[in-house]
Amino acid sequence: xxALIHLALTFGMLSILAVGGGTAxxxxxxxxxxxQFNIDHTEFVHIYSIGQLAPGPNMMMVxxxxxxxxxxxxxxxxxxxxxxxxxxxxxxxxxLWQKIGERPWRRAVQNALEPISIGLMCSGxxxxxxxxxxxxxTITLAVATFAVILLTRVNPVFMILGxxxxxxxxxxxxxxx
Amino acid sequence: xxxxxxTPVMTPPTLWQIFFEFLLIGAVSFGGGIVAYxxxxxxxxxxxxxxxxxxxxxxxxxxxPGLNSVNLALLAGDQLRxxxxxxxxxxxxxxxxxxxxxxxxVVYSAGGQHPFINVLLAGIAAGATGLLASVTYTIGKRHFVxxxxxxxxxxxxxxxxxxxxxxxxxxxxxxxxxLYLYRPEQQS
Numbered sequence: 158x159x160a161l162i163h164l165a166l167t168f169g170m171l172s173i174l175a176v177g178g179g180t181a182x183x184x185x186x187x188x189x190x191x192x193q194f195n196i197d198h199t200e201f202v203h204i205y206s207i208g209q210l211a212p213g214p215n216m217m218m219v220x221x222x223x224x225x226x227x228x229x230x231x232x233x234x235x236x237x238x239x240x241x242x243x244x245x246x247x248x249x250x251x252x253l254w255q256k257i258g259e260r261p262w263r264r265a266v267q268n269a270l271e272p273i274s275i276g277l278m279c280s281g282x283x284x285x286x287x288x289x290x291x292x293x294x295t296i297t298l299a300v301a302t303f304a305v306i307l308l309t310r311v312n313p314v315f316m317i318l319g320x321x322x323x324x325x326x327x328x329x330x331x332x333x334x
Numbered sequence: 335x336x337x338x339x340x341t342p343v344m345t346p347p348t349l350w351q352i353f354f355e356f357l358l359i360g361a362v363s364f365g366g367g368i369v370a371y372x373x374x375x376x377x378x379x380x381x382x383x384x385x386x387x388x389x390x391x392x393x394x395x396x397x398x399p400g401l402n403s404v405n406l407a408l409l410a411g412d413q414l415r416x417x418x419x420x421x422x423x424x425x426x427x428x429x430x431x432x433x434x435x436x437x438x439x440v441v442y443s444a445g446g447q448h449p450f451i452n453v454l455l456a457g458i459a460a461g462a463t464g465l466l467a468s469v470t471y472t473i474g475k476r477h478f479v480x481x482x483x484x485x486x487x488x489x490x491x492x493x494x495x496x497x498x499x500x501x502x503x504x505x506x507x508x509x510x511x512x513l514y515l516y517r518p519e520q521q522s
Binding site for chain 2: 170171172173174175176177178179180182184185188202203204205206207208209210211212213214215216217218220221224225232236240243244246247248250251252254255259261262263264265266267268269270271272273275276277278279280281282283284285286288289290291294295296298299300301302303304306307312313314315316317318319320321322323324325328329334
């Protein structure tokens with residue numbers, strides 16, 4: 158029971174702090190899950206990566222952390238805790254906005270939050286890379302995926318699966334990292 | 335044209351229609367770009383919102399905490415059918431991906447230690463790092479070349495990743511700085 162409350166409080170807090178989208182809370186989520194829930198960085202990155210193969214909103218993988226820690230009930234608690242607080246905030250502010258119309262300070266808030274959330278995303282890239290990019294092979298796969306996604310219109314899912322398949326073969330048979 | 339933007343909706347859609355359209359997006363949007371799917375649904379396919387009110391709704395979704403795609407579904411559903419519409423849209427959007435990750439999570443819990451699954455995940459993680467970096471680059475490229483934004487980006491990164499402050503402290507320190515730098519002009 159106390160584990161579920163701990164999960165609810167943790168993900169509820171992350172929900173409210175998720176400025177500029179879910180990716181901004183990645184580094185904090187990784188730190189908190191490692192420090193308070195014993196999910197190490199490798200496991201974190203594995204579950205995050207599985208989530209990138211899924212359709213739909215890109216943070217659904219939070220359910221897997223809940224499931225790992227407290228089964229289906231844990232997944233349910235994390236789902237509600239991660240989505241309800243931000244949704245209630247957004248819905249009430251959204252209605253307020255409809256009434257009062259656009260104001261200069263809304264643009265100011267968005268302008269201020271955008272670079273902050275980009276900074277947090279950079280921290281997210283750094284946090285994920287530290288656990289996922291561990292040798293010449295994984296560096297090559299990450300850089301190749303980065304470049305191909307930016308330069309072509311290939312669906313990122315195919316690139317990630319390709320990196321997985323190619324990487325698995327080279328790691329398995331040649332012991333590369 | 336002005337008529338169309340003033341009243342885009344003739345009769346409000348049913349809750350099932352809202353649920354089903356967002357479920358479809360939730361099921362096919364492999365590889366991200368959900369806001370683009372939502373834009374097509376809301377202003378082209380069903381014309382549930384005018385282009386203007388879509389842009390206003392998107393702006394609020396981006397300003398408030400939470401995932402932009404979920405916030406957008408929430409607000410669009412709310413405008414169509416109130417709180418029930420908001421629930422129909424968000425549940426539809428999240429259901430397929432949620433089921434997908436749970437299933438994958440069960441498999442991972444059972445077999446994550448298997449050597450071959452482990453190397454497969456190591457490769458997938460390298461690819462996912464590249465994807466995250468490319469998304470960050472695409473969203474950030476406009477900001478990396480602006481001095482005010484760059485200052486905020488670098489400070490935020492340093493506080494988070496170098497000084498390892500917790501997120502709430504990073505926001506307590508950086509939000510006032512950002513608001514000050516981007517405060518609305520007093521005289522226009």
